[in-house]
Amino acid sequence: MDNVGAGLVPARYEAEEEMEVKDKIRETLINLLKLKPNEVRDDMKLCDGIGVDSTEMVEFVIVLEKVFGVKLSPKEITKFCSVNEIEKTIQSKLVAAARV
Amino acid sequence: MRKIAVTGIGIVAPSGIGKRQFWANIKAGRSFIKPITRFDAKDYSSHIAGQIDDLDAYTHVSERLLKKMDAFSHMALIASEMSLQDAGLDIQKEDPNLVGIFLGNAIGGWLYAETELRDLYLEGRSGVSPYMASAWFPAAPQGQVSIYYGIKGFSKTVVSDRASSLMALGYASKTLGKDKLNLILAGGMEAPVTPYALLCCNTYGCLSKNNDNPQSAYRPFDKKRDGCVIGEGAGIVTLENIERAKARKANIQAVISGYGTTCDAKDRINPATDGKELARAIQMALDDAKVSPEKIDYISLDGMACDDWDLGEVSAIKQVFGAKAKTLPTSCPKSMFGNLLGASGAVDMITTILSMEHNLVPPTINLDEPANNGLNYIKKEAKEHKINKALVISRGRGGINSALVVEKE
Numbered sequence: 001m002d003n004v005g006a007g008l009v010p011a012r013y014e015a016e017e018e019m020e021v022k023d024k025i026r027e028t029l030i031n032l033l034k035l036k037p038n039e040v041r042d043d044m045k046l047c048d049g050i051g052v053d054s055t056e057m058v059e060f061v062i063v064l065e066k067v068f069g070v071k072l073s074p075k076e077i078t079k080f081c082s083v084n085e086i087e088k089t090i091q092s093k094l095v096a097a098a099r100v
Numbered sequence: 101m102r103k104i105a106v107t108g109i110g111i112v113a114p115s116g117i118g119k120r121q122f123w124a125n126i127k128a129g130r131s132f133i134k135p136i137t138r139f140d141a142k143d144y145s146s147h148i149a150g151q152i153d154d155l156d157a158y159t160h161v162s163e164r165l166l167k168k169m170d171a172f173s174h175m176a177l178i179a180s181e182m183s184l185q186d187a188g189l190d191i192q193k194e195d196p197n198l199v200g201i202f203l204g205n206a207i208g209g210w211l212y213a214e215t216e217l218r219d220l221y222l223e224g225r226s227g228v229s230p231y232m233a234s235a236w237f238p239a240a241p242q243g244q245v246s247i248y249y250g251i252k253g254f255s256k257t258v259v260s261d262r263a264s265s266l267m268a269l270g271y272a273s274k275t276l277g278k279d280k281l282n283l284i285l286a287g288g289m290e291a292p293v294t295p296y297a298l299l300c301c302n303t304y305g306c307l308s309k310n311n312d313n314p315q316s317a318y319r320p321f322d323k324k325r326d327g328c329v330i331g332e333g334a335g336i337v338t339l340e341n342i343e344r345a346k347a348r349k350a351n352i353q354a355v356i357s358g359y360g361t362t363c364d365a366k367d368r369i370n371p372a373t374d375g376k377e378l379a380r381a382i383q384m385a386l387d388d389a390k391v392s393p394e395k396i397d398y399i400s401l402d403g404m405a406c407d408d409w410d411l412g413e414v415s416a417i418k419q420v421f422g423a424k425a426k427t428l429p430t431s432c433p434k435s436m437f438g439n440l441l442g443a444s445g446a447v448d449m450i451t452t453i454l455s456m457e458h459n460l461v462p463p464t465i466n467l468d469e470p471a472n473n474g475l476n477y478i479k480k481e482a483k484e485h486k487i488n489k490a491l492v493i494s495r496g497r498g499g500i501n502s503a504l505v506v507e508k509e
Binding site: 035055059062065066 | 162163164167168226229230231233234
């Protein structure tokens with residue numbers, strides 16, 4: 001069950017990193033905002049907890065699109081409240097892309 | 101006008117960051133003009149400048165914030181912090197609606213803008229940092245200072261070429277005089293040591309090409325002058341009404357007592373060589389301060405080191421000061437660290453206040469043989485001289501003239 005769809009993941013994504021999606025998202029956030037690893041938890045609210053402002057969110061989304069090779073719509077972006085929720089959105093995109 | 105107290109000084113300049121280091125180098129007459137090392141500038145006809153390399157060592161700004169701003173905003177934040185500390189003020193205890201910011205800038209944040217524009221053409225829209233929109237424009241430092249301290253009062257950024265920051269100080273003083281605010285951070289910042297900004301300054305054609313001798317290149321009023329040398333930095337002071345400053349027992353380092361500004365209405369770049377409109381601005385500032393020319397003890401010169409600019413400035417001083425012009429000490433200390441363009445007037449005022457404090461006129465270095473006779477140029481070395489009242493002159497392209505009177509309290 002754990003390997004369902006694994007062979008269908010696009011080559012770009014597969015070759016990029018072995019890191020889990022959530023780890024990559026967290027690392028991206030930490031690098032962009034110059035945070036310390038212990039300042040970010042996966043359930044923390046980006047706006048209220050980490051203080052991400054609107055421009056930081058724009059930059060974050062641009063980098064996530066590059067890292068994962070997916071397109072993210074403004075509607076999806078507004079749902080990005082925590083690392084956990086971003087991971088769900090990106091995972092679903094990756095799985096959808098793999099099915100094409 | 102009502103006299104306005106200067107209670108704090110913040111200075112970020114090639115000659116030093118912080119007023120003690122800055123003044124130690126100014127009074128010693130040391131030049132900080134060097135070949136530009138930030139980028140390969142050797143193909144520019146003028147590739148020397150007053151460059152600041154150790155900004156990060158003085159910063160109190162987080163990396164997270166720093167990546168969103170150009171160097172000129174960073175300099176403004178450091179100068180603002182130094183100014184408030186020097187004034188002994190805790191800004192969090194002030195009513196934010198009654199604190200203002202009046203800053204001057206000429207060219208904006210080009211290092212940030214150039215980098216992102218390059219990425220736009222190389223990588224397309226997604227290659228451009230989203231912070232670009234809020235990082236490059238001349239009022240960006242005002243915004244960053246406002247956000248950093250939570251300042252919410254009436255504020256303004258003046259863009260008036262090299263006269264920008266002296267005009268900002270003038271407007272700030274007028275605003276405080278009307279009791280609209282309690283406190284203003286006022287001055288200016290400029291960061292022109294970037295590939296495109298340097299190109300524009302070179303194209304303008306008033307920069308020294310004496311690249312082989314950087315320390316002696318900027319020579320205002322000298323027969324061998326061939327233009328100014330650019331520099332970067334910020335000068336920001338804390339201004340308050342005298343009554344408030346006295347009530348809180350602040351150290352009143354000087355007072356701003358008069359301001360005047362005029363336009364030449366002659367040429368889109370060069371000044372009027374007859375100096376008539378500059379003379380009118382000077383007279384306006386003196387009248388505003390209710391000070392006669394005889395009472396002025398020192399003049400801080402604009403000193404562009406170009407024939408027309410220097411000629412007009414000397415002519416204006418002679419028109420206002422008459423016979424006294426021959427004996428009244430004058431100098432252009434920016435010959436040591438470069439012309440900070442939009443920040444130059446504020447830095448000149450700070451230098452003048454430090455000169456008043458120490459009763460020492462800083463020199464115009466590199467002035468060997470005056471091309472324009474009739475002024476008492478203090479050359480080479482600082483000279484002891486009691487200064488109670490002083491005049492600061494700042495001018496910009498297109499014939500912008502401004503003058504400010506500062507006095508001991």
